[in-house]
Amino acid sequence: MKNNLEYKGMLRLCLLFICFFVPPPYFAHFPHGHCSKIFSNLHTQQQYQISGTVTDNYGPMSGVHVLIKGTNTGTFTNPQGEYFLLVNKNDILVFSYLGYHSRELPIMGRTSMDVQMQSEVTELQEVEINAGYYTVKEKERTGSISRVTAKEIELQPIVSPLEALQGRMAGVEVEQGVGITGLAPTIRIRGTNSLRNDGNYPLYIVDGIPLNSTPLQSGGSLTVSTGIDPLNTLNHANIESIEVLKDADATAIYGSRGANGVILISTKKGYDKQGETSLDLSLYSGISEVSNKVKLLNTEEYLAIRRKAIENDGFTPEDVYAPELTLWDQNRYTDWQETLFGGTASMTDVNMAVSGDNGYTSYRIGGSFRAQGSVFPGDFDYKRTTANINLNHRSKDNRFKLDFSANYGVDKNRIFNGSNFINYALTAPPNAPPIYKEDGSLNWENWVVDNPLAVLEQPQDIRANNLLANMALSYTIIQGLDLKVNLGYSKLDSEDMIRYYRERYNPERWDKIDLGTAQSATNRLSWIVEPQLMYQRHWGKLGMDALIGTTFQDNRNSHLNVSSTGYANKSLMGNLSAANEVRVLGDDNTEYRYGALFGRLGLNWAGKYFLNLTGRRDGSSRFGPDRRFSNFWALGGAWIFREKRGVQENVPFWSFGKLRGSYGTTGSDQIPDYGFLDAYEATDGVGGLYPTQLYNPDYSWEVNKKLEASLQLGFINDRINLELNWYRNRSSNQLVGFPLPFITGFGSVQANLPALVQNSGWEVQTETVNIRTKDFSWRTSINVTFPDNKLLEFDNIGQTSYDNQYKVGYPLNISMVYQYDGIDPETGLYRVVDINEDGRYNSEDRQVIINRGRRYYGGLGNHLQYKGLSLRFLFEYIDQDNLRNVFGAPSPGRYGNGPVDFLNTWQESGDNAHIQKLSQSSAARTAFSRAASSSYGMEDAAFLRLKNVSLSYNLPKAVLQQINISAMSVYVRAQNLLTFTPYQGLDPQGGRSSVPPLRTITCGIQLNL
Template structure:
């Protein structure tokens, strides 16, 4: 609750300034002589609340045109007569009236009015709406939630805090990306489920600029090198997520998978304020595998050879044939990924302004080292500017927001996590006596060779969004939103000859330089008209607008090799051979008209109509335009007399519902055209072309029809607020690759397919003010989502190439696996169900067991406690799910690969690879239901403890401690239950200490 009040103070302060100025003018120039002759006296005082002084409180003399507002210390001064009544008002607090009488000093503590919190205004994109009057589903977090988290990605701040929003971190590497799904997976295509991101009104392109197919094996490409991962979380004021049709249909095709509205911090009226903030901390991997020690490992290896009937160890078995020290032990998880990363951030912001013009300038610098063995670093420097201006007659309003971020990521060429869990515990030292990489007489493949493959990603992000509006008539406002965005990436990877064993005798002629350049640049223009009119007990508002957008996207990948010296490896001109793998440029154009009509009767019955006609360059002639729309309705039944009189415990009640359609054009550019690419083979002096895509002008938009019904309930003066929602989304007209006969020369053609996917579920949100006293308060927030995903229909699925991927009636996120039935009592090897009873285990016939990886439920529990000047916040994130365990990425027990201690019991006989029956059984085992396990977890995601006070000279000071990924409670058999990948480093556990000064 308090966070909303804080956000409202700046607005009330501006209004208070305007009111005080107006009152001064009226008092000075319009007061009658009789009024001036009355006996007046100066009244001073201080206004506080349960947490301290309250600046910006409006203090008025009732029924008179005079007033003031409290300053930054909560103090006020006003002139009044003994018979006057002073009125103290502030958004979110109960209004208080005090008769002056013979008082000359008034000290007042305001009480929070929880019913006013529903007056909080939410950003719905093209319009704003009061929380109590919204008909759509909107979730929100603010800067207070964001600033308690030492993270570098905007999406990380949202984890566990929003119902219906599932966010998964893909890796613990700094700068890595996140996967987000808003109310489930709608499209069969993995790249067709991304939501629309809008930063200060500017649509943000989230295409990955990294060339994952070219720079294969790298940590970052394909996992989130885009504008969103570069954006600075410290610059964010609020994030709103639009989920249902009523909230998203006004965005048409772009809102099929939800909309994420990101609002950056803006300048606020008031005195000039300088804020300096700095924190530093440490990070480490949050989970480790319990691996075998040297004795356990060697016993496994010896038993494996014995089981295979091998009595003499082969020359390649260096771990047990005497080449390596059998008494040596190295904890490779500690050695390769066990470093302590250092985190540091410094930021400063300066805000100046008055009742007409406000400016904000903010600078942030962030640095983070790596947990990998070696000297690696990630850095981000962000500049932010915002300004707004209002004319003296309040008719003209202008705003501008600019963000510029420079991002630099210096990483090893490959994640060392897999090496850390696979290396034999008695493997040799990494360096020899001279400090060079140790190859142990050519018996050891040193994992640090990968560190010599240096990877560097440099990117910059620029985003500017501006608005200008003019009140042409009292009820008519013309508004234009414009924006420009640019993201550029330059990534390089070198593979010098030094990554190879010197015994091979290779020189710099085999050294390779890989370079990728990617960019995304877009602009948007949206003229709008807003009209609203009150008709006594009803109100009508109308919005009409249009969108013009263009986005340019390009990349170029180059490979250079044959250098005369490794010292020249970054100089492409020094290479003997240069090959350009791709040089792509594309343009996406989008145009739309949209509208909204909102009708409010008696402030109890609300209907909201939204519509949009979209045009996209991604479809062929005749298919480029489509219509989308939605209807939303709300009934504020808490205002009915029967509820007020008979159920006084109900302080607020609203029943709302919505239905509508949105679409999707997330298929990439030029997919409907027949395209060609270079063969790379010269013929008669020219390079030939070959067809790569067939022409298909008939495919068009995916359609997503959304339905939701929900109830919002406030109890006991809103001390408890509950929202329960049921949603059902159906996505059809799927854009997928349709298989073609081999005689066509193509395996498939992109086309619409009548497959239908349904996402449904229940969302529950709970907010409560548990305790509220002068010295102590405790509030809680809880959210949980029960999702269900189902493939409703897929004609001729059995005969398609998707037969081994999807099943009608099952979720999209399933795995078709073998059913493990146990170990053969005679041989001891794994056995599996023979579904067709033909005596053999075959991939097509017997891989029939369905494993659903869709979470059964997920959510979060947040608590905020205050004791005097101490504040303590913590968030638990939880998920109930199944996931692949370490068996899916670990080699067969008995090979020269370290194993989890779990394989010491309950496993088939070890094999060194010389028993084909054992190898075959384990191959099936890795892709059976035995390789999946419960990956449910409860994670103490975030903690924040702070102490705020004022110095003797009036400076504000806050000292704080923060933690991220603090504790994880799980029975998962693997590195991390969140991303369940054995080849990627798990999310880091980070602790920081910081100080914030306000002048």
């Protein structure tokens, strides 16, 4: 009996080997269901035959494996895609094919069942893309839309979701200026369109709610230039996808708000498995540190240079200007970079979400907490708490639908108020006095300037809370005709306080110092109502979808800025009623109203030819009564000229081809509110008024005309996808402050200037599946952008103050500098050319134009997976120039440390040196300053940065079933791990005095229960 059982077992294995591993053509001549009949002889249960056809988007599929789940019984489809199998009525069939998603379908007593398979690769063409007011399949889109998904976003231990876009999108520049948490990154979509810095912000939309993308105002020395990111309180772990709309076809439906591109952020929805409830847990913890340090002089080198400089000038060292040579310990060495920003910052992030679905109502409720330290000394940290809810409901007849989402976040950020840490670290002499005395107090003895850690007594606290709520209601009136209304509400409150303690200053001055604060409060409130009517219809091969709607939006903004002094003690600081003196430095309250009528008509013929017409009429309260309305439109088209399975065509490797193009206009009203009105303020006396703003009711909208052409190709059954885009955007009627002579009493007046700015360029994107087997896969994505920004026209620019800032025919981001002329062989000092030979060096001699923008940029990503082990990594690369590192230091020989380059200075005539001679003289300082503002002042700052690495392991299902867990993964992730660059400063993007993005390593776990 035992031998008989072993014989049957061996027979099963042989049959499985034949049916699983022998290619279908070898047994295609066998009768239909040959393997299944053999298997059926081994079964004793009563069975019947089921049949069907398996297809994909291109037709019948041969060789698809059809298996009865939980058994070894199965078959393969024949060349016509047909299968025949003996089954029981309660069986479940599993359909699988290499490169396609497996499908599990219950038989439920059926005798026939046709199945359509979805390719793992071509799902890229089938995925639904969020285009704002509508969705569209990737292969059918007529506009330029880039997308990152939750999988890519959650890989990064970031605060602002915009940081997730770095290196991942063609045509999208995201620059994280300094490595300080919470500061707003700079983002540009296809270049700079406006002459005004505040006129280039894209439109942010979160779940249908438009947000003010302008960074929050802040008075700190580190935050005043960049501001605070208004998206900080949004939990990036709750984001489903981020879409970026770039061309006219994609952005015109947003009218004036989409002039600089649109960023759509969609949060995660409820569970998609009916009758189940899911609990998702995520926890990671890690550390961060500064990823680079500058090579500076040590004590011996620095003191030798100082002595040589004083000797060259014919002086002797004195306490006043050379304390490091006369007063300080000649053998002390302090690595100030390590001391002031060489710390290790800890990080912890916890996320939890519960979701469920009963077939008609789904929900997702979640929350998160994040705590992050600082690399700087002192108690500087960032904390954020968020909560979110998403509710989706549909009626039993599917005619009524409700989508509700709310996201609430609170964050607290304490940073030091001053760039002293960075400046001190790079310039403080290495033998400077110790920071602390023996009793632990700050040491002020013999310091030429303030003690570096004095800024610890000048902390800046930033707090914000943000609520975003959206409700979308829709009702199907008749089949194909839907009525929808989108309701949105947002409220952001931010407080910023800087405390000035006495300990910030030398104790000798304490009797003259009052305790004081600088405080500001920003409040933003907005609501939006958008009724819409949507219609879809098909007539044979002709399909149509139309949309018409209106927008009513109201924004209210206030900003209060006050200073206070004279507090009795520290505990009262911030309570204005306890101050002796309070000064209101600014109190702005504005209201902005916006209305629009928009429409879209989309046509397609046979799924090959697509036409998209968009129009919008906008009205803005920022213009005078006769200039408030303007019209914007766009036309986009696409032609899918090839969509066949390559093996069936004459060109076997070519599987997809599409041409796409668009042209249209968008506008911009990104100017201050009430700029067209006369404005007055009361004088300090009684009954007086004085003007604060000039009246100009005639300026109107900026207009941005966008043109694009694109080619998309797929090869080897879409295992290789290529997209090539060419774009040209022209922004005219520039809204700027027109400069006025100061004798008028005003520096400028709001007006339209006859300037035309052009952004053009090429974008290349590829996605490839390099290897794809049962257990191993390797995918690669590459994007690269070649931008070209240019001031195309500016009538009479020579008669304006912009003549020293811009040049027609050149980019907006330029520097006009002197022509470098080497080192003077007689004086040993840097020399620049006096162009007009008038003996003076001024703007007329600055004739060399240097492009400060990016020459090209992009990203290279890879995803390798072996069974449950997954490795992802992304490289970001940028080609650019930045200020030469040596010119961020004091001139060679002056007080203050410098780079090791100062060891090779000019000594005598004939020296082939790149650093001028050592000297403290005013002539040396002037020469050094002029060289910094010359063509020699820039150096190559191109870099390749390993932006993100993620190694994760998904535990096998067999293991998880034993512990009753649906999914579990453990991972290690790294951010900004390596940077390859010839640049000698701290950061090739930020420059010598900017802390680079922090190197972060985290370990975490994800659970699904």
